[in-house]
Amino acid sequence: MTIKPYVRKAQFHETDQMGIIHHANYIKWFEEARVDFMEQIHYGYDRATEAGIDFAVLSASCEYKSMTRFNDTVAVECRITSMEPSRMSVLYRVLDVATGELRATGETRHCFYSRIRKRPVALKKELPELYDLFKSLAGPNETESK
């Protein structure tokens, strides 16, 4: 299965007075890319939430490599680098579509939270089908791809 990068435009309301996209927005773009990723693997995020499982965020980080400006089109690549029964890590690369220039890299780590039991749970146990799907897509955290 080939996952296509998530493509979107940088919006005017995402700019700040420095004339660039405000850095907090990249964290939102990572989330949008995750949601798009799940749609591409035919297991929509909403299907998990409807089953009572939320993806809690344990950490989020972003390294800003160059500036994105209003109306630029960016591609956000996202890749699972670690899949454990109750945790996962996702790496991101944000590229400018027109020039191919790297805009940012980032990582988020997640656990799985049951809305019904109100506590973290093992995805492997709760949604084994999704766990296996994620596991099959998890690749090595190669240095060069970061």
Place this chain on the structure above:
Amino acid sequence: MTIKPYVRKAQFHETDQMGIIHHANYIKWFEEARVDFMEQIHYGYDRATEAGIDFAVLSASCEYKSMTRFNDTVAVECRITSMEPSRMSVLYRVLDVATGELRATGETRHCFYSRIRKRPVALKKELPELYDLFKSLAGPNETESK
């Protein structure tokens, strides 16, 4: 009971590339002022939501009179102008604290939504105490104050 305006700083992340506060943020400031208003009348917003009642927004509008910039301190006045059993209207004025200059005026209209019954309900019936409180604070929609 005298309601004090809600005071807050305009933040860097609220600016856009025009060097001013992006217009969508004023709608959020109105909400912050409503929440602050309810705290001042000793009936916190969360007390209503805990009782299963959400304040749904029927409409929101804002007229921008002058520009707010990063680090400006603004005062948001909010005033109930109409209180019916199942609807209410709130007017806002945003003023620059340093100069007193009018930055914006606005209005939101609300109905009350029961999370349990999953439909709009009459506040007068669901939370009569809060309805009476709102009703006692509702003032005329004078033209000069808009």
Place this chain on the structure above:
Amino acid sequence: MTIKPYVRKAQFHETDQMGIIHHANYIKWFEEARVDFMEQIHYGYDRATEAGIDFAVLSASCEYKSMTRFNDTVAVECRITSMEPSRMSVLYRVLDVATGELRATGETRHCFYSRIRKRPVALKKELPELYDLFKSLAGPNETESK
């Protein structure tokens, strides 16, 4: 020239604790639709800003007709209803793509601000080509379409 509605997904980060898209986001969607509109008419928003002209927002309003939820795809129609030398009005309709249901209607009014002269200017004089283009696309503000 036929303008296609602006289509986008409602994002997770746009939801609030009521489980719906927070109302302030619609104001951002209107802006995204305006930018998309200008791209469709082959006069990109950035072309105006590069010429030193910003679109200042005089007012923004939204009427919420039904709730948008995470992962819903919405289409935002936008239409110029009034075009004067130094002002314009734009109407919006937000529709759920899957059901066709109306989610919201709205309006924004704009003037044109010269970053160089630091004051409002007449678009007709500053960017006559864009003014004529807007003027040719301006349609009546029919009651039924609101």
Place this chain on the structure above:
Amino acid sequence: MTIKPYVRKAQFHETDQMGIIHHANYIKWFEEARVDFMEQIHYGYDRATEAGIDFAVLSASCEYKSMTRFNDTVAVECRITSMEPSRMSVLYRVLDVATGELRATGETRHCFYSRIRKRPVALKKELPELYDLFKSLAGPNETESK
């Protein structure tokens, strides 16, 4: 000089459908705390930007320790941990004011960007007074405080 933590309320518009504050907002809170920090040391952020120096963000990260909910009051502590001529690092701790519980820790790294020369510059050279002030406040990056 004792720096007081930056105190603010978690807002309704910052919640998401999980019923908690969306994780991207913490990155904004860090920025608000930095701005407040600069005000406390009597060298306002706007004074730097007026001198043509922006604080570019090289990286931002956040570890989420527990959930913040609407209407919670949080205190954001911020502390310079490294100050070099052309770079600085800032650590953050977000605490619930009512319980003292740790909500999150984070870090941002910055360089200094000249709007006039359109390139990164050394703060030590551009604004030596501010550099010395930061330097005098920079403390060790103790493990226990993270």
